Amino acid sequence: MPCYYDVNDILMEEELISVVFQVTANGVGMLDPGAERNTVEKGAKVDLPFWLAHGMLSLEQAVSINVPPCFTQKTRKEIQADAACVDLRVRCPYFYELGCKIVPLVGDKSIGQFLRYAFTSRYKEILSKAHSSSTMTVPKFATRLTKEEAQVFESARESMSSFRKWRVGGARLQKASILGRKRKTKLPDGPSTS
Amino acid sequence: MAGQSDPHLSLFSPSEVEFVAEDEIVEIVPNIRMEALNMICGDFGPFFPQIPSKVPLWLAVALKRRGKCTIRAPEWMTVERLTQVLDAERESPREFQPLPFHYIEISKLLFDHARDDITDAYLVRSLIEDIRDVRFHKVESGLETISGRTHAVKLKNLSAMEVNIVRPFMVRTLQAFYKHDSPQMIQQADNTGSRSTPVTDRGPRRDLRRR
Known part of the structure; x- marks a missing residue:
């Protein structure tokens, strides 16, 4: 928001x-x-x-x-053909945000519906990859997402990877790095506390 | 964690959800004699050898790690029950089977600390994994139906960890859909002049899962 x-x-x-x-x-x-x-x-x-x-x-x-080029008929045709394959980041990384702001300023009233259509159809693709993608590599299609879509995608990927990390396990309590250091430096000096 | 960059998305980390799950009550069989423990959350015990007693999971794990008790696996953590649940999950594509709210966390804690107290531990573990996968797949296919007209989502019997995994994704998705479906963005296309139309019509309530 x-x-x-x-x-x-x-x-x-x-x-x-x-x-x-x-x-x-x-x-x-x-x-x-x-x-x-x-x-x-x-x-x-x-x-x-x-x-x-x-x-x-x-x-x-x-x-x-x-009207910016990313909202013209050419882009709309591409989105209609295959929404998920269109590289919107190259066209405009803030595609949706800019669209929302520009709607009241230009005469073209169909931009709003175009944005909704684009997001709805691209959302399906994001959803299908978001929770199942590997935690190490960023999938290729992620570079085509706009900022807003990338946020949605990343939030899903991060929560899934932190869940996987938790399930594999590990030390429940982590030792603060300062604890180990303190003892080493103090031992030669003896109990010289202040 | 995913939510930290955005204060509006309150998110628990998995270990925090696990911490909450540690308050669930389990049954232990102590092998020591001990007086009652008076905690803020309640009194537990007194404990007598071989007399079952109900304690929170954190206490059970603490006693187990010191070798003072055995933990009785909950009745839902048996091969028969889990097989039933898995079959039912597979048969009903739209609803979730009732399982304890913290079943993922409880089973993980028990597997980590009381593996020897669970019969058929390996089978039980893989059954729980399968159930979790089937359920999560359902959640994902449910998420596909989200649109700007979704304003209530019913997820009966979904567990704490499952909710926690999809929460950031779902919140952001709904925010985006609401933004793009807002009357300022869409209504203008239909009728430019009349702004007096009330915004009450958001369409019929659509459940993510039908009961």
Whole structure:
């Protein structure tokens, strides 16, 4: 769940989004690598981080946001064909989080349903591998997961591996490392306690 | 542990669940004479040689390790009972058989510390492993039915350790499904303007396991 202290929520806002400037902006030429003067012309297409794009949109409709490539028809077709095989991490590691935030900002209302469809169909794949995968090696498909899916997958894998560790057994009480050391250093000195 | 990075997912480690299980009562047969032990959790004993007595598992294990008693295996930890349970588990694909809430932990503690007190220890152990596998497979196939419309999950007779294993996965999954199924994300697609529709309709309650 997004919250103020969630580092993923902060990192997500760094995702670049392509926007079109609706006004001519002076003094912000650094945003547009192609700008000749210190100005971004009206109609220029610029990649901005989400937080900046969001801010400029809410400010006075200074920009219009294009739908990011990971939510376009091409990706949707791929997801429909075989959701589990699509490498969403390459496209956008914060696929779902960005999608949730971008829905209110763009005109395309079907993104919400697309996200739900993608997660539901990919969830089946995660579930089938999560509890049964080996504890040592990370399965190949795990590199295709987005951050949110990876969290779901890892939580299952970790609880299963800690259960397996417990079942195999081992020392129930662990000796603190400091205990062994103390005696060794003290013995030559004799009982010089303070 | 998986939950530690996220304070919202309260998670016990397996050894903590085992610690809780140590309060279960088992029957021991002492071979010493000892006065009653007055603990905060209750009084146990007095103990007389060859007179069975009921004590918590932790006390039984402590006495056993000092060679002061033998532990009587619980009645469900016999080959006949476990074979029955395993068959029943295999026959009913949607429900769990009643077993003690801490059966995994109790059996592990007994195998670790009182192996010689269990008849057919090897067979009993593999039966318990099989039962656990069958049950866990059921849990997994039940998890497949989760969707954003799941808002109550009934898991009758599921044991402490089994719940504990799936807890972090399930909590995160449900969080994700609820987020993606929330009215802000979906309703907009249906009717853009009308926001007055109440959010009460979450669909029929869907059980993970039907009884």
